[in-house]
Amino acid sequence: EADIYQTPRYLVIGTGKKITLECSQTMGHDKMYWYQQDPGMELHLIHYSYGVNSTEKGDLSSESTVSRIRTEHFPLTLESARPSHTSQYLCASSASIGPGWDLYEQYFGPGTRLTVT
Amino acid sequence: KNQVEQSPQSLIILEGKNCTLQCNYTVSPFSNLRWYKQDTGRGPVSLTIMTFSENTKSNGRYTATLDADTKQSSLHITASQLSDSASYICVVSDRGSTLGRLYFGRGTQLTVWP
Numbered sequence: 001e002a003d004i005y006q007t008p009r010y011l012v013i014g015t016g017k018k019i020t021l022e023c024s025q026t027m028g029h030d031k032m033y034w035y036q037q038d039p040g041m042e043l044h045l046i047h048y049s050y051g052v053n054s055t056e057k058g059d060l061s062s063e064s065t066v067s068r069i070r071t072e073h074f075p076l077t078l079e080s081a082r083p084s085h086t087s088q089y090l091c092a093s094s095a096s097i098g099p100g101w102d103l104y105e106q107y108f109g110p111g112t113r114l115t116v117t
Numbered sequence: 118k119n120q121v122e123q124s125p126q127s128l129i130i131l132e133g134k135n136c137t138l139q140c141n142y143t144v145s146p147f148s149n150l151r152w153y154k155q156d157t158g159r160g161p162v163s164l165t166i167m168t169f170s171e172n173t174k175s176n177g178r179y180t181a182t183l184d185a186d187t188k189q190s191s192l193h194i195t196a197s198q199l200s201d202s203a204s205y206i207c208v209v210s211d212r213g214s215t216l217g218r219l220y221f222g223r224g225t226q227l228t229v230w231p
Contacts, residue, residue: 004160040223040224040226041223042121042206042221042222042223042224043161043206043221044221045218045219059218090160090161092160097166103148103149103166103168105163105166106163106219107163108160108161108162109160110158110159110160111158111159111160113158
């Protein structure tokens with residue numbers, strides 16, 4: 001089991017509220033990711049980070065923002081939650097497992113199930 | 118367009134039986150292929166990672182195969198157990214970006230009945 005944590009695990013919140021989903025890892029990994037997953041659908045990358053002070057948007061357009069002030073911490077923020085943000089949010093980190101930059105193992109947190117009413 | 122297609126979408130088998138899950142992909146240029154197991158309400162956990170030169174790889178009762186020429190992979194589960202009930206996700210990585218982007222399939226939902 002990887003040492004990557006997400007809080008809260010479940011969140012039900014009203015429209016217009018600001019929320020922050022927490023993600024932390026104790027493995028010292030530089031690369032971290034946020035994915036969005038709807039039931040029965042594939043994971044979509046919404047944000048990633050190569051290291052401290054590095055953040056990039058992923059494939060899926062998202063109104064959320066992220067920050068990376070510390071290696072171990074990669075929080076995701078929604079300034080004004082809407083029902084369309086209802087989804088499962090998965091945080092991950094990765095570490096190289098062989099020669100070449102493209103061979104890495106990715107470790108996922110347990111996810112946050114967000115419901116916006 | 119880079120895509121990963123999995124079949125079947127769902128599968129029910131009896132405990133102790135074997136099963137095979139399929140994955141077809143169009144991702145190019147290919148780097149590696151992974152199989153993940155995702156329990157309900159949890160994050161995916163890696164089962165195997167195979168590079169271009171690997172044809173088969175085992176992890177306990179899980180055996181993955183890769184045919185890079187036909188762009189197909191399979192995951193064979195032997196002597197299934199109730200704890201194997203989960204979604205199995207095929208993921209393909211490309212070499213065409215600095216991120217080593219991962220393309221995810223929608224998964225095969227496996228249910229093992231006693």
